[in-house]
Amino acid sequence: MLRTVKPKNARSKRALEAREPKEVEGPRQAIFVKGTHTGEIVNNAMKELMALKRPDAISFSKKNPVHPFEDASSLEFWAQKNDASLFVVGQSTKKRPHGLTFVRMFDCKVLDMCEVGIEAFVSMHAFKTPKSTPGHRPLLHFAGELFDTHPRLAQLKSLLLAFFGGPALESIHVPGLEHVVSVSLAPAPPARAADDGTLLPRVHLRTYTVTRDRAGRAALAPMGPFLDLALRRHVPPEANAHLLALAMKRPKLKKQDVQKGLGKRRRNVEVDEMGDVRGRVHLGKQELGGLRGKRMKALRGGPGESGEESEEERPRERKRSRSGD
Numbered sequence: 001m002l003r004t005v006k007p008k009n010a011r012s013k014r015a016l017e018a019r020e021p022k023e024v025e026g027p028r029q030a031i032f033v034k035g036t037h038t039g040e041i042v043n044n045a046m047k048e049l050m051a052l053k054r055p056d057a058i059s060f061s062k063k064n065p066v067h068p069f070e071d072a073s074s075l076e077f078w079a080q081k082n083d084a085s086l087f088v089v090g091q092s093t094k095k096r097p098h099g100l101t102f103v104r105m106f107d108c109k110v111l112d113m114c115e116v117g118i119e120a121f122v123s124m125h126a127f128k129t130p131k132s133t134p135g136h137r138p139l140l141h142f143a144g145e146l147f148d149t150h151p152r153l154a155q156l157k158s159l160l161l162a163f164f165g166g167p168a169l170e171s172i173h174v175p176g177l178e179h180v181v182s183v184s185l186a187p188a189p190p191a192r193a194a195d196d197g198t199l200l201p202r203v204h205l206r207t208y209t210v211t212r213d214r215a216g217r218a219a220l221a222p223m224g225p226f227l228d229l230a231l232r233r234h235v236p237p238e239a240n241a242h243l244l245a246l247a248m249k250r251p252k253l254k255k256q257d258v259q260k261g262l263g264k265r266r267r268n269v270e271v272d273e274m275g276d277v278r279g280r281v282h283l284g285k286q287e288l289g290g291l292r293g294k295r296m297k298a299l300r301g302g303p304g305e306s307g308e309e310s311e312e313e314r315p316r317e318r319k320r321s322r323s324g325d
Helices: 010-018 040-053 073-082 151-164 240-250 257-260 312-323
Strands: 032-033 059-063 087-090 099-106 107-123 139-143 179-185 204-212 218-222 226-234 269-271 277-279
Touching: 010 040, 032 040, 032 226, 032 269, 040 059, 040 087, 040 099, 040 107, 073 087, 073 099, 073 139, 087 151, 099 151, 099 240, 107 151, 107 240, 139 151, 151 226
Parallel strands: 032 059, 032 087, 139 179
Antiparallel strands: 087 099, 099 107, 107 226, 179 204, 204 218, 204 226, 269 277
16 A cells, blocks of 8 residues: 655645545546456457547556455555556456456445456457547446346446446437447346356347438447456445445535535525526415505596596586686
8 A cells, every 4th residue: 555645735735635535526547457367358358448438548558466356455556556446357267267357446445346257259340330439428228127136237237337437417418429338138048157156147238339310310330349248256345334335425515515506406596607596485375455555646546437526626626617607
């Protein structure tokens, strides 16, 4: 572990503050690490997954004797050194061939990890279709109820959302979508047994490009890569209960931030485009029939309406009658 460094000037202080936890986190940085033994399938799969993750991806060119399930000290060191929260470790052994391990970090410590085995791989170069632009976020689609009910598949879904996702978006510009990542489950009979003995279906990861015709209708064209994955070893986030509680904790916001709408939304209070806080006040039904106001001549009824003459007009008529006499 790295020792705690105290800032010596304002520049280093800003750099350390930029690495502190934030209420709204930015894109997650992923590091791709090769183990001591990797084959062609693992190398190509990691290369194309990194192409989908760019520009928030770092690749280690040298092979490293790293074993995440036995010792995670190297991952914690690299996470603190590169300010990364995700790792993809490729390793191929006789017992577990063509393996990929997805590791999620919190505060430079391992929160959870999941190992998958590549049973089938189709590269991007096998499809002569246009590719997506680096830096564009994909649209993620999960097909299968087990992604929400089974704990192993729910963990894999959470890791893939953290890997391909990013900050929360208020709206989506549909013409700006370039590719879709679809994750589905194989039928129940060809299930694969994980290391703990449970039968789990094979996971199909497919990547498509969104194309549009002249009429504006959208269609999906295969872009690659195509991966068939089998679940193996894993470390659930519940294994680190204290670290999970810290990761799920939300700091209290300032009163000014709450008024600007960053915190819990308050009813009938909103912030306009100029940053001013506006509120609505709802009153009950008002009875205006018995309301007494100032008596004005313009509001009084004339002689034609009530049929009676007013006291002010009577002296005028008397004066006219006297002058006529």
